[in-house]
Amino acid sequence: MLRAIFYKEWLKLRLFWGLAVVVHIALIGYLLLSLRSTLLASGVVETWATMIGRDILMINQLTYLPLITGVCLALCQWLPEMQAKRIRLTLHLPIDNQLSIGAMLGCSIIGLCLLFGLDAVLLAGFGQVWLPRELVWRTFLTCLPWYLGGLIGYNIVSWWILEPQWKIRCVDILIGAPLVALCFLTTQPACYIQMFPWLIGLLLCTACLPLYSIYRFKLGKQ
Amino acid sequence: MQKYYNFWTYTIPKNWEIAFFTCICAIFFVPLHSILKYTMLTNLIEYDHVTHYYGKRLIYQDLSFSVPRGRILGLLGKNGTGKTTTINILSGFIQPHAGTCRLLGYDTRTMPSKERARIGLLLEGHVQYPFMTIAQIERFYAPFFPKWNKEAYYELMRLLKVKDYQILSQMSNGQRSQVALGLLMAQDPELLILDDFSLGLDPGYRRLFVEYLRDFCKRGEKTVFLTSHIIQDLERLVDDCIIMDYGKILKQCPVSELITPEKTLEDTFIDLTGKY
Numbered sequence: 001m002l003r004a005i006f007y008k009e010w011l012k013l014r015l016f017w018g019l020a021v022v023v024h025i026a027l028i029g030y031l032l033l034s035l036r037s038t039l040l041a042s043g044v045v046e047t048w049a050t051m052i053g054r055d056i057l058m059i060n061q062l063t064y065l066p067l068i069t070g071v072c073l074a075l076c077q078w079l080p081e082m083q084a085k086r087i088r089l090t091l092h093l094p095i096d097n098q099l100s101i102g103a104m105l106g107c108s109i110i111g112l113c114l115l116f117g118l119d120a121v122l123l124a125g126f127g128q129v130w131l132p133r134e135l136v137w138r139t140f141l142t143c144l145p146w147y148l149g150g151l152i153g154y155n156i157v158s159w160w161i162l163e164p165q166w167k168i169r170c171v172d173i174l175i176g177a178p179l180v181a182l183c184f185l186t187t188q189p190a191c192y193i194q195m196f197p198w199l200i201g202l203l204l205c206t207a208c209l210p211l212y213s214i215y216r217f218k219l220g221k222q
Numbered sequence: 223m224q225k226y227y228n229f230w231t232y233t234i235p236k237n238w239e240i241a242f243f244t245c246i247c248a249i250f251f252v253p254l255h256s257i258l259k260y261t262m263l264t265n266l267i268e269y270d271h272v273t274h275y276y277g278k279r280l281i282y283q284d285l286s287f288s289v290p291r292g293r294i295l296g297l298l299g300k301n302g303t304g305k306t307t308t309i310n311i312l313s314g315f316i317q318p319h320a321g322t323c324r325l326l327g328y329d330t331r332t333m334p335s336k337e338r339a340r341i342g343l344l345l346e347g348h349v350q351y352p353f354m355t356i357a358q359i360e361r362f363y364a365p366f367f368p369k370w371n372k373e374a375y376y377e378l379m380r381l382l383k384v385k386d387y388q389i390l391s392q393m394s395n396g397q398r399s400q401v402a403l404g405l406l407m408a409q410d411p412e413l414l415i416l417d418d419f420s421l422g423l424d425p426g427y428r429r430l431f432v433e434y435l436r437d438f439c440k441r442g443e444k445t446v447f448l449t450s451h452i453i454q455d456l457e458r459l460v461d462d463c464i465i466m467d468y469g470k471i472l473k474q475c476p477v478s479e480l481i482t483p484e485k486t487l488e489d490t491f492i493d494l495t496g497k498y
Contacts, residue, residue: 004366007361008362012351086350086351093338093366094335097335218314220310222276
């Protein structure tokens, strides 16, 4: 039965996933090419010195891409379900409601992790050709909160869309927006090292919020 | 040495005997209990003294009715009298403020999820997944329902002359209604709940829908609870009828009692509820 849920999600979101992979590869490709052109123009030593001395990693264009991806995914996944309250079709299936909605959320989170993993592999794989390992690691630590922000953003927007009452939706946004903003407080390289456990905790907590909205939907809140 | 009959050895069961008989009783009793419970269940829907509010607005108070096994019951009422609310409470999407609602003997609030396979639900406007094709939607639903009958679905699709690769969003409202009906027939549920099945259908598709549904229900002794705002359709389809007004039931009886040579069901409906 879960395979059928995954099948439905694939049919609904395959265009989104195709587009998202293209956009991510294009942006990472652009970042790597611009890094290469800088290395060629300024020389390797000069560029490394700038990156370490001035704390510039040349990946700032990547900052909001994971968040935009997460938000767009939530919109593409849940808006069709809330249109004409189509989610009732899923809730009427002879399978536990929390399990079916959890599977829908789970396959999107796994999809996002794979997509973000692809970004990490491309950045680390090609970055290692031109940069020392320490700088690649520093780049990874700088990006990580943005990617966590993408996942948290997905959870928050899913929570917001699935909430059946507009009044509570406004409250959701007031709570959710600062939580997402926590991941984007600074673009200074590797500033978030101390905060990672908290951000991961926040991610796990926000993952339960869409299930709470479904619980409220089942109570008949309108 | 003479053996004496020892009362305690032969009459008091040993531990393994107790365990054995307990197991036998459990193995036979549990399914037997379920079978008896189901066969003795005469009302597949029991709506018992239900009161519901939206915020502070009372929709209805102390509403009760039941749908016996094998009957087709139509709920008639003006807009805003609580027909869709009733469907939503029956489907478990709304919890009433007071009273209980039982489907197939289970309280809708605590009904085991697998029992939903025995209930077919048609949402208002024949809502389905518009991004799926005829074949994909059948493939999606099939694993959920143990009695899934693929042939019943494709038979109806052949009648409509639609292709397997046609996407639902590119189909007419009438065709989509038949897809929803085909899925219900493939599911082969014991109880069908249909919310305003005639919404958006032209007379031809309404007739096709009603005839197919009627044949399907009579063949399989299905129990149906439906709402519609087109009274002529109900005349041809339902056995019993509930006429509802704001907050109360005006009449509940077999349709045959409401139709006379002088009066149609629509005339009776207007007499009871008023013109406007």
